Amino acid sequence: MSKREAIERLLNPESIAIVGVSQDFTSISGKPMKNLIRHQFKGQIYPINPKYEEIAGFTCYPSLLDIPGEVDVALIAVSSKRMMQILSECEQKNVRSVILFGSGFAEIGEEGERLQEEVLEKAKKAGITILGPNCIGLLNVKKSIPLGFSTSFETKEGFLSGNVGFASQSGALGFSLFGLAQEENIGFSHVINTGNQIDLHTLDCIAYMLEDGDTDVVAGYLEGIPDGEMLIRLAKRAKTLKKPLIVLKAGRSEIGRKAAMSHTASLTGSDETFQAIAKQYGLVTANDVDDMIDLMKVFSRGKQSNGNRVVTISNSGAAGIAMADYSEPLGLELVRLPNETQAKVEEIIPSYGSALNPIDITAQALKEQHIFTDTLEVLINEDEVDVIVIQTTFGGELGQKICKKVAEIDKTTAKPIIVTITGTAEITGEGRTILEKANVPVYTTSYKTMFAIKHLSNFSRFSRGQEPDQFEDGGVQIEENIDATGIWTEVRVKKELDSLGIKIPRGTLIKDRAHLQEVKTNVHYPVVCKGISKDVLHKTDAGSVKANIKDAAELEEAYESIVSSLHVYNPDADVEGILAEEMLQDESVEMFIGVKEDPQFGPLIVCGLGGIFVEVLKDISIRRAPITDKEAFAMLKELKGYPLLEGVRGGTTRDIQALTDALVRISQFASTHQERIQEMDINPLWVFEDGKGIAALDGIIVWKQNEETVAKAKPLI
């Protein structure tokens, strides 16, 4: 059975066995049964516990093997020690999908880890798929089938079904979030908690939900990334399907990572890398539970936005000011309305209101409710507007009337209408519910509204493909059969860069004294001389660089001095030679470009401006290789130091085209050699004025095979 089929079975069981069930319905092992009864499960329920003959009117069996019929799913609530035994019974009974609730596995240390491995191995052999252990269970919201012991299952009202699918590594957080979202009338298709996820993990569940016809919005809470490549594949698939994939990734801080390790023994990657990947592949990222709910809300309504131009209608000036305050930092535009539209609005609102966006229709709307809706009608037909925000503090019957009318108008337009109602549940609750039930997103503060619009507009732009996603021909062939071992020093790296079409200074590697005599009169002076040795990587420390060599005599002197410095620095150094290279004019902006193989996401390309931008400000940009031209340009643009490339305060514009070209080519090189490359560093890379290109002045590549060489390599950044 594929994982997909296993999840399908887990979500749609017709017969359920509960192994280790308790008669005490307030206990963890009693609750799953209580919840199935409470939500009127239509299929077979088989409680299993040798201690009882019957539970709540259901025949209780001593073991799985005693059950007369077939069992689709077994919920297993026994101690970890009995797990192997129960799995054997599952195998015999042909139960292929099980949920393990219990703890006592990897999260308690070595012993538990061993047991976990045994359990998994046994399950694989028997063709059994496991959800858990150390998990709370899952919920098919559409069919109202709760499998587990979440307090969210104990709701007196039924579940609100809808189009949001949610996979959560944490059960407590996952189902709390689900409950809070339901309170705000957000409907779900399925919720799955994966816990220790020894078999099915969050990404498997996300993969299922992406393909699920009932699910339009997929959300995941992840403490680690089980499989970086898979996450990228899912992000791409989500884009194709135009389904937003919202991710709340925990374990960002160092100490957070430690907690993640001890909690579910999962590996958490660096936050910077994750954020870069998310941006590159269009994942929607949430920072906390509130964000997640706010995002589920706006995306589940299904409307898309054509851009980031927002207009606000409010009956309170303060609300308008708040909208303006938040629009700029969130990258939204409070659009200036065309004159004729403004004139139309002016006809509707009182003279002491403001038809300038943010539109202030004033408290007069208390008396004349049509002011709100008439203004709205004008704006839904305005092409310059992408999203309409309505802000009201009206409650009671008046509020309800306005909300009803807004809900009606919302149905007539593809333009998203988002409402802010800042008020208590007592006064504004009913109006809010009217909107929510009509699929109009409502938030309680202006900030939340603008936050949601920002993400809606980003996602819409991304999924329309206005973001780069097509690879263009970099115009280069990358040689695959290279000697990808050990460390490549400057000379070898430069040879490679040259073949990639990246400009390097002209130079000669002087191999020995005889060679020196041969070339010394042919060199184009002045030159800079550098000692090349894989055993001496920090050239300045070793004193193996001499600049501004003007003639043959100085060259001979430099040669001797560098050779001797190298041997003083490291008596065993294997010296390749002395590189004599043309001196370039230092009228450039200094950059670095790096490559790093990430254990989760594969080859990353990194770039930044040199000097303080990296050293003081940690100002770098990261993408997964390979990247397109546009993506390379986007990388540069997100650097804080980017204005230096554009030419700040009358400075020269730099050759940004040549730089993006180089980024693309190096990313292609990194991609071609992924899994072989460990890290690569081109530093400095000079960017000359527009039209004059770039030059790579130094570089190193560390290949993966040799562990020893890796330790020696200098840091990438």
Added chain:
Amino acid sequence: MSKREAIERLLNPESIAIVGVSQDFTSISGKPMKNLIRHQFKGQIYPINPKYEEIAGFTCYPSLLDIPGEVDVALIAVSSKRMMQILSECEQKNVRSVILFGSGFAEIGEEGERLQEEVLEKAKKAGITILGPNCIGLLNVKKSIPLGFSTSFETKEGFLSGNVGFASQSGALGFSLFGLAQEENIGFSHVINTGNQIDLHTLDCIAYMLEDGDTDVVAGYLEGIPDGEMLIRLAKRAKTLKKPLIVLKAGRSEIGRKAAMSHTASLTGSDETFQAIAKQYGLVTANDVDDMIDLMKVFSRGKQSNGNRVVTISNSGAAGIAMADYSEPLGLELVRLPNETQAKVEEIIPSYGSALNPIDITAQALKEQHIFTDTLEVLINEDEVDVIVIQTTFGGELGQKICKKVAEIDKTTAKPIIVTITGTAEITGEGRTILEKANVPVYTTSYKTMFAIKHLSNFSRFSRGQEPDQFEDGGVQIEENIDATGIWTEVRVKKELDSLGIKIPRGTLIKDRAHLQEVKTNVHYPVVCKGISKDVLHKTDAGSVKANIKDAAELEEAYESIVSSLHVYNPDADVEGILAEEMLQDESVEMFIGVKEDPQFGPLIVCGLGGIFVEVLKDISIRRAPITDKEAFAMLKELKGYPLLEGVRGGTTRDIQALTDALVRISQFASTHQERIQEMDINPLWVFEDGKGIAALDGIIVWKQNEETVAKAKPLI
């Protein structure tokens, strides 16, 4: 009557007239009367409207003058046109405190502005204090006296009184926020909406509340700062009284400012300046309505924190990870517990839990509730812990039991205990209410909890005076009798800096050719020569700088060349002379120090690193002058470029002491000459290595008197 007395009267009226009352209790002019009746106002109510004889059993009078008794407060709900007439009647009837609800004043433009001025003038003459116009009213929560028409007054339950006082320029936002806060069981003393605030403004109300015995926490929503000096005085007073002053300042964006102008015709200052002032004087700043409520909640509980060391107890690993994720960006420390404390916790929790902070007591606490509270008991006695966070997802009876016990323990300790309950109202609501009523702050997400702790810990530190607040003797006398007119060019500025004890390069101002002949052999070559003229401020543009002059001949040449350049650049230039100055070694970090007179807050001192830090990154630090040594150091530390002063990657440590000294002295100079100084710019100022001091290389001061000179001055930054 002072403003203080007027506010006292407005909040505690014994007799209220409602002028222009309507029989329609759903209308704005009917609601104030309905609200007084609903909340059982104990004093006299006098409805006034010639159309009626009686309203809801109260005698209705034709005019104020017909009322038999005295009137403490008049609520005026007539159109703006009738306002002057009503004010006359108030004067005759000796009504000294009035609330004007109506709009039609400054917010509608010139005509309204004129009327507003007339109204104010009339009121001043008659000794009448005005709240409004264009306001919703106020609420004395303690006595349950609502004066106005907010929907929040229509609550079926009574108001929850408490220790938070709130002044809001916006009525809609203010009372919505009040309502939402009440829903979270935050109690208030008073809420006042100031609207167009032609007389009483938000700061007057804040001043009143600071001195009010019933108010421990003061909050303000401001669209503009009515009086910068007053805000600073209030902040200082708040510090003395140890009452947190929370401010939500709207109108931060450019477009937001425009909206603020048209809304209540108020002036909004630049956000950077406001944020700097807030930090300097210990204002607690909120970014939106949610923040404001979260801050009111934590501060109203009254506990202070000894520091930023947090410990988290949770029954879900995910919550612990979240705490860790947010602690770092918020500047909190998830403290490492001492070994013996950790051992004590280990004895309490299950073996598969984690006694490492964040402490994971596991879901076992479901069965054994004492685990939560026993762990809590251990931690309240741990000196290394400043704040304890409890995170639970437990609901129902179990959750309530735990909450009750936590509330009990909270009473036994001065250490703040903050609880996160992520769950629906249905399941966790009752537990939450138990805590709230017991004055234990509860939040629904880990982020909100950590955000609140950050502000609590910042405020506690500030109000304990660990932040700098004492001025030390800068060791300099500042000459007050100077010729503070026009523009001071480099030479005059440097003379002043020298007298302030700020190092400048040695130099000679060569006044004419005769003087040149006199000094040319005494100059310490090499020198740099600069043409000094208040008519030529951009020296480089004018070609009036020559560096590296090595001898008398070169000096003569430079002199002639500069004089001629000056006259080419500006034929009318008044040339003071040519400054010949020693060439300093360029082994420094370049800074600038500036002074700027802010229209709201007076003299500001500004500093930053030169070059890209200002040009690309806008990396500056602002304070109001004068500043102390410690404040000057804090200014430097908050610069992104600060590591350059400390010496990044093996660079030299710079003379930070000399630099802070200079900041202090210049701030004292700015403060002494406030209201006379327009702007001042010392740029560049070189900072040499530690112990070697600084040097001011160029400078300008623009004095205020002469409008023409101001226009000519080069930009400060």
